[in-house]
Amino acid sequence: MSSSHTETKISLDALRPPRVREDAHIGSHAAQDLVSSDGSGVDRRVFVDPEIYQLEQQKIFAKCWLYVGHESELPDRGSFLSTTMAEDPVFVVRDKEGQLRAFLNSCTHRGAKVCRADSGSANSFKCPYHGWTFNTEGALISVPRLGTVYGDCFDRHQHGLREVPNVDSFGGMIFASWDPAAPTLKEYLGDMTFYLELMLSRMEGGTEVVGGVHKWTIDVNWKIPAENFAGDHYHVPSTHGAGVDMGYRSPLSNDGYCIHTGNGHSIGTERGGAQKGDAVRTDYDGFLAEMRAQLVAKYGAAAEDFVPIGVGTIFPNMSFMDTARFRTFRVWHPRGPGKIEIHSWCVVDKALPDELKAATRQTYSLAFGPSGIFEQDDGDIWQSVQDSMKGYVGRQGRLNYEMGLGREMPTSERYGSAFPGSTSDMLMTEANQRAFYRHYASLMTDAKK
Ligand code: FES
Numbered sequence: 001m002s003s004s005h006t007e008t009k010i011s012l013d014a015l016r017p018p019r020v021r022e023d024a025h026i027g028s029h030a031a032q033d034l035v036s037s038d039g040s041g042v043d044r045r046v047f048v049d050p051e052i053y054q055l056e057q058q059k060i061f062a063k064c065w066l067y068v069g070h071e072s073e074l075p076d077r078g079s080f081l082s083t084t085m086a087e088d089p090v091f092v093v094r095d096k097e098g099q100l101r102a103f104l105n106s107c108t109h110r111g112a113k114v115c116r117a118d119s120g121s122a123n124s125f126k127c128p129y130h131g132w133t134f135n136t137e138g139a140l141i142s143v144p145r146l147g148t149v150y151g152d153c154f155d156r157h158q159h160g161l162r163e164v165p166n167v168d169s170f171g172g173m174i175f176a177s178w179d180p181a182a183p184t185l186k187e188y189l190g191d192m193t194f195y196l197e198l199m200l201s202r203m204e205g206g207t208e209v210v211g212g213v214h215k216w217t218i219d220v221n222w223k224i225p226a227e228n229f230a231g232d233h234y235h236v237p238s239t240h241g242a243g244v245d246m247g248y249r250s251p252l253s254n255d256g257y258c259i260h261t262g263n264g265h266s267i268g269t270e271r272g273g274a275q276k277g278d279a280v281r282t283d284y285d286g287f288l289a290e291m292r293a294q295l296v297a298k299y300g301a302a303a304e305d306f307v308p309i310g311v312g313t314i315f316p317n318m319s320f321m322d323t324a325r326f327r328t329f330r331v332w333h334p335r336g337p338g339k340i341e342i343h344s345w346c347v348v349d350k351a352l353p354d355e356l357k358a359a360t361r362q363t364y365s366l367a368f369g370p371s372g373i374f375e376q377d378d379g380d381i382w383q384s385v386q387d388s389m390k391g392y393v394g395r396q397g398r399l400n401y402e403m404g405l406g407r408e409m410p411t412s413e414r415y416g417s418a419f420p421g422s423t424s425d426m427l428m429t430e431a432n433q434r435a436f437y438r439h440y441a442s443l444m445t446d447a448k449k
Pocket residue numbers: 107108109110111112127128129130131132
């Protein structure tokens with residue numbers, strides 16, 4: 001009989017920062033803090049413990065705004081796509097008035113998925129189990145043999161699909177939240193909107209997805225890639241050393257920024273943008289130079305550093321990478337404490353010439369598609385992180401996020417008053433990860449609603 005369940009049981013008190021950590025020793029049954037008050041130490045159990053994972057579903061994924069798609073994927077009335085919000089299957093549809101809606105993809109009769117396709121166009125959704133049919137507003141519009149099998153007692157108006165109460169978009173990015181009391185999307189994104197606008201509104205017409213969505217699974221907790229994309233530049237020379245040697249990427253200096261803007265959101269990049277090695281060269285360089293000049297004219301010389309914008313994470317599980325060669329959006333959908341399903345897209349500026357769209361898409365696939373050289377590097381390491389923490393001993397102790405402690409300042413001090421958030425005086429810092437985990441802890445303990 002296993003006793004590990006009792007030994008690792010966490011009470012909510014254990015999540016509550018700040019508390020002084022008592023040194024745990026292997027085999028200790030004592031509860032300890034999971035995230036230190038400054039975010040510089042994170043208990044390994046937050047990456048493996050099933051109870052903590054379940055709590056995340058309630059405290060984080062049922063509360064936060066989650067990325068569910070891009071407006072360019074839903075161009076017309078009736079356009080739909082299916083995805084998930086954490087583990088809950090949903091589909092997003094443009095209804096007959098053109099409004100974006102999202103529904104739990106579960107029939108109100110016996111729960112079957114009513115939308116079975118990844119994407120497409122439809123006026124209605126017929127459940128394949130017994131044939132109940134719903135329209136794009138989620139209303140139940142048809143029940144086979146209604147009068148015969150249900151008689152008068154059945155009210156189909158009571159059986160519409162469960163609708164996600166909040167759906168909104170910013171710069172083409174569509175988010176949804178299950179929380180009826182959620183702040184507006186703009187409030188949720190807060191100061192991150194400034195940096196998102198720099199990335200998404202560089203050209204007239206905004207952005208679009210090209211080439212559909214890549215989906216694959218790997219064995220890692222969702223927070224490991226989310227915190228990596230929050231601005232882990234320190235890993236590049238080591239994890240991606242081969243890509244640097246082959247000329248797919250320039251060597252990394254310590255010159256650049258990491259910025260966090262509140263609510264766990266952050267961005268970071270080396271100066272001039274990553275992925276600018278010589279192995280793949282396209283005219284995208286010229287396009288970026290043009291964009292840089294426009295932003296400098298608007299925000300001053302400091303803006304030069306923000307084209308491309310770099311990597312970033314919108315808390316909790318949406319990340320992006322805007323480089324000197326391509327741009328990708330991705331979502332780390334949790335599939336249990338030790339598994340994620342990655343959804344990844346290549347995103348381009350709509351007004352970009354077709355040949356550059358094709359070139360950036362190709363470069364994206366080569367670098368960060370499911371078999372991309374950098375994606376493979378990261379995926380392999382991330383799975384080893386997870387693997388090393390799943391055992392009885394491996395799940396004990398803390399991971400370290402102390403890099404750059406005490407070197408933070410308001411971003412405005414470094415870049416000027418237009419630039420919000422907090423930054424550091426160097427690229428390699430774990431300030432963004434600390435901000436991510438502080439926010440994580442505040443939600444898990446209800447310190448912040
Ligand atoms: S489960 Fe959908 S009609 Fe029965």
